[in-house]
Amino acid sequence: MMNNNNHLVNLNPHLKKYDEDTLFHIGFSSAQDNLPEMFGDVKFVCMGGTAGRMRKYSEAFSRELEVEWTDYTKGERYGIFKAGPILCISHGIGKPSASIVLHEVIKLVNYAGCQDVVFIRMGTCGGINCEAGTVVVTNKALDEMLKPEYNLHVLGKLITRPTQLSQELAEDIISCKPSSNNFSIIRGNTLCTSDFFEGQARLDGAFCHYEEEDKMEYLKKVRDAGVRNIEMESAVVAGLCNAAQIKAAVVCVTLLDRLKTDQITLTHDQLSNYEKRPMDVILAYVSKKLGKGRKL
Amino acid sequence: MMNNNNHLVNLNPHLKKYDEDTLFHIGFSSAQDNLPEMFGDVKFVCMGGTAGRMRKYSEAFSRELEVEWTDYTKGERYGIFKAGPILCISHGIGKPSASIVLHEVIKLVNYAGCQDVVFIRMGTCGGINCEAGTVVVTNKALDEMLKPEYNLHVLGKLITRPTQLSQELAEDIISCKPSSNNFSIIRGNTLCTSDFFEGQARLDGAFCHYEEEDKMEYLKKVRDAGVRNIEMESAVVAGLCNAAQIKAAVVCVTLLDRLKTDQITLTHDQLSNYEKRPMDVILAYVSKKLGKGRKL
Numbered sequence: 001m002m003n004n005n006n007h008l009v010n011l012n013p014h015l016k017k018y019d020e021d022t023l024f025h026i027g028f029s030s031a032q033d034n035l036p037e038m039f040g041d042v043k044f045v046c047m048g049g050t051a052g053r054m055r056k057y058s059e060a061f062s063r064e065l066e067v068e069w070t071d072y073t074k075g076e077r078y079g080i081f082k083a084g085p086i087l088c089i090s091h092g093i094g095k096p097s098a099s100i101v102l103h104e105v106i107k108l109v110n111y112a113g114c115q116d117v118v119f120i121r122m123g124t125c126g127g128i129n130c131e132a133g134t135v136v137v138t139n140k141a142l143d144e145m146l147k148p149e150y151n152l153h154v155l156g157k158l159i160t161r162p163t164q165l166s167q168e169l170a171e172d173i174i175s176c177k178p179s180s181n182n183f184s185i186i187r188g189n190t191l192c193t194s195d196f197f198e199g200q201a202r203l204d205g206a207f208c209h210y211e212e213e214d215k216m217e218y219l220k221k222v223r224d225a226g227v228r229n230i231e232m233e234s235a236v237v238a239g240l241c242n243a244a245q246i247k248a249a250v251v252c253v254t255l256l257d258r259l260k261t262d263q264i265t266l267t268h269d270q271l272s273n274y275e276k277r278p279m280d281v282i283l284a285y286v287s288k289k290l291g292k293g294r295k296l
Numbered sequence: 297m298m299n300n301n302n303h304l305v306n307l308n309p310h311l312k313k314y315d316e317d318t319l320f321h322i323g324f325s326s327a328q329d330n331l332p333e334m335f336g337d338v339k340f341v342c343m344g345g346t347a348g349r350m351r352k353y354s355e356a357f358s359r360e361l362e363v364e365w366t367d368y369t370k371g372e373r374y375g376i377f378k379a380g381p382i383l384c385i386s387h388g389i390g391k392p393s394a395s396i397v398l399h400e401v402i403k404l405v406n407y408a409g410c411q412d413v414v415f416i417r418m419g420t421c422g423g424i425n426c427e428a429g430t431v432v433v434t435n436k437a438l439d440e441m442l443k444p445e446y447n448l449h450v451l452g453k454l455i456t457r458p459t460q461l462s463q464e465l466a467e468d469i470i471s472c473k474p475s476s477n478n479f480s481i482i483r484g485n486t487l488c489t490s491d492f493f494e495g496q497a498r499l500d501g502a503f504c505h506y507e508e509e510d511k512m513e514y515l516k517k518v519r520d521a522g523v524r525n526i527e528m529e530s531a532v533v534a535g536l537c538n539a540a541q542i543k544a545a546v547v548c549v550t551l552l553d554r555l556k557t558d559q560i561t562l563t564h565d566q567l568s569n570y571e572k573r574p575m576d577v578i579l580a581y582v583s584k585k586l587g588k589g590r591k592l
Contacts, residue, residue, distance in 0.1 A: 156440055195448055243502075
């Protein structure tokens with residue numbers, strides 16, 4: 001029943017030995033689901049933190065692009081929605097959570113026979129030296145040592161994957177800047193951490209063994225490495241998409257400027273407004289790619 | 297407005313400078329919510345992957361212990377439910393996601409003035425050398441190098457926290473073995489990884505650069521280190537609870553034996569049945585601690 005997708009077999013030669021591959025966390029089977037029929041037309045995989053946000057994004061894509069909308073969510077770990085050629089999937093918080101989705105979705109699009117798929121993470125983040133509400137398109141994802149690397153222990157050994165994202169795709173996205181926008185879209189490096197509090201030099205976690213000046217010294221080093229925002233998933237999106245030779249982008253909106261504060265104190269309306277901005281940018285990009293006028 | 301909780305101030309001396317601490321991801325404020333009134337009676341914080349599972353667990357606790365049930369979930373990142381003295385919170389997948397909840401909940405129980413709180417993670421996992429459906433109570437959480445450590449980069453430097461869990465609590469939990477049980481409860485070390493596929497030596501991820509024999513060699517090394525199960529959050533639960541001097545336990549049910557297979561192919565009914573087992577064990581433990589007969 002396994003389809004012969006040469007690209008996938010190149011990724012992991014063991015997969016050709018399986019009669020059935022159960023994509024446990026997203027709830028599909030390579031043998032029991034007709035993945036080419038369900039997902040063969042997918043051209044864009046959009047990912048973000050929560051299922052609710054990805055549902056809203058997918059509904060907006062469906063409405064604005066006048067394409068069919070389907071809720072493919074099974075189980076409750078990850079939300080999966082399809083709006084025509086756009087698959088919208090939640091990845092939770094952090095690299096380990098996003099890694100599971102990426103492995104299973106990379107297999108999914110390969111089993112489905114999708115061609116020239118682009119992966120885009122649309123998220124929220126902290127900003128560095130830019131006002132809240134700025135949209136940052138990532139050049140490179142940097143780790144806490146400011147290296148452009150996604151590091152992972154495999155069989156007890158550290159392996160490293162590069163986290164440079166497609167410059168072409170980033171430029172393409174920036175050039176489609178939605179005409180209605182009233183916010184800045186900038187490019188910059190993104191610091192990707194494994195922790196929100198201590199890992200991002202916050203003073204307001206349950207623990208903090210350093211002082212304000214240590215925090216500022218680190219954040220200025222971060223700024224000087226060309227970092228404009230901080231989040232927790234870009235490195236694994238970049239690392240695994242690079243490994244799969246999939247073009248990827250990371251487009252996040254800042255909720256605060258970390259050079260000024262640690263606490264996120266936006267009102268519900270501000271937060272909703274900011275959270276729509278990455279979608280607004282990607283809707284403009286997808287509309288252009290699909291040759292559709294944007295109606296927003 | 298900040299309450300004077302000396303324990304918390306010892307954890308992070310900076311917190312006393314804030315008039316208000318916004319616990320952004322779980323949706324509470326130290327100044328705007330009356331946390332002592334809402335949560336002052338909490339004695340057990342139970343954590344697990346998904347909001348739906350934590351809702352079910354909390355409903356069962358409420359029903360079986362005849363205590364009041366409240367849904368405190370705000371936003372959609374983490375589900376929060378209270379069943380009398382038991383707070384049930386979802387933590388998502390992976391150490392970074394669980395770390396956020398732990399920081400905010402450790403602050404919450406401190407602001408609420410809770411005394412002698414115990415934290416328990418109740419999850420699912422892969423097994424090592426034990427049949428699917430076995431409940432494993434963790435001794436130590438080990439990292440991929442098989443060290444009992446939770447490692448984190450803070451200000452660009454690696455810091456390490458020990459991940460030995462309370463032996464007394466583990467023994468207490470094991471001794472309350474529910475009389476109705478038809479499954480094994482064992483103790484063992486837990487391998488805590490940052491990735492589900494390559495990080496756990498699976499052959500069925502989107503990528504795999506090693507062979508079956510390399511996988512088995514690593515998993516046997518893991519087994520020889522006293523590991524009976526593999527999951528993705530125990531190290532941060534242990535590391536942060538140790539840092540906060542909170543007694544903690546990790547109680548997980550195995551969904552497969554990794555020495556035999558990589559794929560989870562349980563039916564929905566088997567999965568539901570297995571997922572109830574950690575709750576069954578903790579319900580027996582909590583019932584005894586509260587001096588209530590267990591009615592299941």
